[in-house]
Amino acid sequence: MLDPKPITSAANPRIKSAVKLRKSRDRRRIGLFIAEGPREVSRAIAAGLELIEVFYCPDIMADYDTRAALNGMDDQTPTFTVTKTLIKMLAYRDDPEGLIAVVRQPTWALDELPVPEVQANGGGAPLYLIAVGTQKPGNLGAMTRTAEAAGCKAVLACGDSVDAFNPNAIRASTCAVFTLPVIHMTDDQAVTHLRDQGIRIAATTPDPDGKSLYTDADLTGPLAIVIGPEDTGLTDAWLNAADQRLSIPTLGNTVDSLNAANAAAVILFEAVRQRTKAN
Numbered sequence: 625m626l627d628p629k630p631i632t633s634a635a636n637p638r639i640k641s642a643v644k645l646r647k648s649r650d651r652r653r654i655g656l657f658i659a660e661g662p663r664e665v666s667r668a669i670a671a672g673l674e675l676i677e678v679f680y681c682p683d684i685m686a687d688y689d690t691r692a693a694l695n696g697m698d699d700q701t702p703t704f705t706v707t708k709t710l711i712k713m714l715a716y717r718d719d720p721e722g723l724i725a726v727v728r729q730p731t732w733a734l735d736e737l738p739v740p741e742v743q744a745n746g747g748g749a750p751l752y753l754i755a756v757g758t759q760k761p762g763n764l765g766a767m768t769r770t771a772e773a774a775g776c777k778a779v780l781a782c783g784d785s786v787d788a789f790n791p792n793a794i795r796a797s798t799c800a801v802f803t804l805p806v807i808h809m810t811d812d813q814a815v816t817h818l819r820d821q822g823i824r825i826a827a828t829t830p831d832p833d834g835k836s837l838y839t840d841a842d843l844t845g846p847l848a849i850v851i852g853p854e855d856t857g858l859t860d861a862w863l864n865a866a867d868q869r870l871s872i873p874t875l876g877n878t879v880d881s882l883n884a885a886n887a888a889a890v891i892l893f894e895a896v897r898q899r900t901k902a903n
Contacts, residue, residue, distance in 0.1 A: 627702045631679070634713060638677060638704065641805075642714050643812060648787040655729050657689050658714065659719040659788035667799035669696045674728040677702040681711040684722030693723055716791035729789055732805035734817050737778050749846045750777045751895055752823065753888060754814060756862060757783040757853040765796025766885035767851065772789035772800040774892040779806045780848070782814045815865045821846050824867040827858050828891065830881055831871035838870040842894035844902050851888045854881070 631639060644650040645658045656676060659668045662685070668675065675697055680690050682705055695859075704755065706714075714724050737750075753771040758764045764786050774790075780786060788797075788806040809817075817827055823846040825853050843849075852858035858889075863869065872882055872890055882890065 628680070628705045631704045631706050631710065634710060634791065639706075639710060639713065642677075642679070642724070645726065646716060646765075646791075648790060648895075651729070651787060651789055655731075657729055658716070658791060659725045659727045659794070659829050660715055660723075660791050661716065661722050661795075662689065664794060664799055665723055665725045666693045666695070667803055668725060668727050669694070671730075671799070671802040673730060673802060675701045676726040676728060677704065678723070678725045679704050679711065679714060680724070681706055681708055681720075681722040684711065684720070686760075690723060692734070692800050711799045730745055730802065730805075734807065734809075734813075737805065749844065750823065751820075751846075751899075752776055752778055752848040753778060753892065754780045754782060754825075754848050754850040755785060755884075755888075756811065756850060757856075758851075758884065760783045760884075761786050761790035761792035762796040763883070763885045764790075765793035765856075766799065767888045768793070768797040768800045768804055768806055770885065770892055772797075772804045774896050776892070778806065779804060780814045780817075781806055781808045782811050782812060792896065796850070811859070811861060815862075818848050822846060825850060825865055826868050826870050827863050827866035828870050828872070828887055828892075829863060831869070836869045836871045838872055838891050838894055841868055841870055843891075843898045847883075847895065848898055849888070849891050849895065851884050854884050854892045857881075 645656055651657050659665045678701055711720050711722060752849055753776050755767055767814050768779050788801045794801055827850045850862055871893060872887055
């Protein structure tokens with residue numbers, strides 16, 4: 625399966641092009657990203673994504689491990705061996721695992737998402753997670769992982785949100801971003817789409833009076849759960865657009881809210897509980 629060609633120079637055009645993918649603006653412009661590590665590469669293959677080229681370092685990865693990670697890869701995919709110095713240039717992490725693939729980003733469109741009527745006939749109303757202004761790649765990745773586990777149909781990354789194909793987002797998502805649609809859009813585009821499709825909007829916000837506890841809310845039916853930035857929370861525009869507001873009580877003296885990814889997990893799985901009970 626492997627017939628690699630060696631690359632030893634940082635001036636090699638393939639290396640120079642791949643290094644650019646460390647930056648979000650180049651990933652978005654070119655439509656490619658880096659899958660870094662055996663797990664990420666093997667899951668990209670399993671997801672059916674197109675591998676453009678593969679680089680691996682024999683001094684880090686054994687030949688058997690490389691073959692196992694690339695099982696199922698198209699035999700025509702260009703594959704190259706590189707030195708430790710070059711793999712560190714390509715890698716985002718300080719301790720690269722010796723295998724990197726350049727992968728074409730999956731693309732999704734709003735009109736491809738299930739609408740409530742269609743999904744209801746298939747046995748359940750759609751559930752969406754809306755991540756507004758998420759600036760930490762780990763948070764967006766963790767939220768996508770949770771959304772996938774909770775059976776969400778998509779994550780809508782609104783406003784000034786981090787790139788879903790940031791290497792840290794990929795790792796935190798355990799590669800859920802390869803299969804669950806993460807669609808970037810403006811706040812207005814998201815609200816308009818949800819309204820047009822008859823999907824209720826549930827906005828999370830602190831409530832010191834305890835009048836909007838998430839456990840008291842009806843989280844069945846077509847629903848989008850909105851999580852805002854950790855520092856500022858949701859804007860008035862989102863709160864005013866919401867059909868209901870949800871809060872998670874905090875009992876400590878110094879903490880008034882949860883981490884965004886944790887808050888998403890708490891509320892999404894309350895929705896799962898209610899939906900499972902309803903069925």
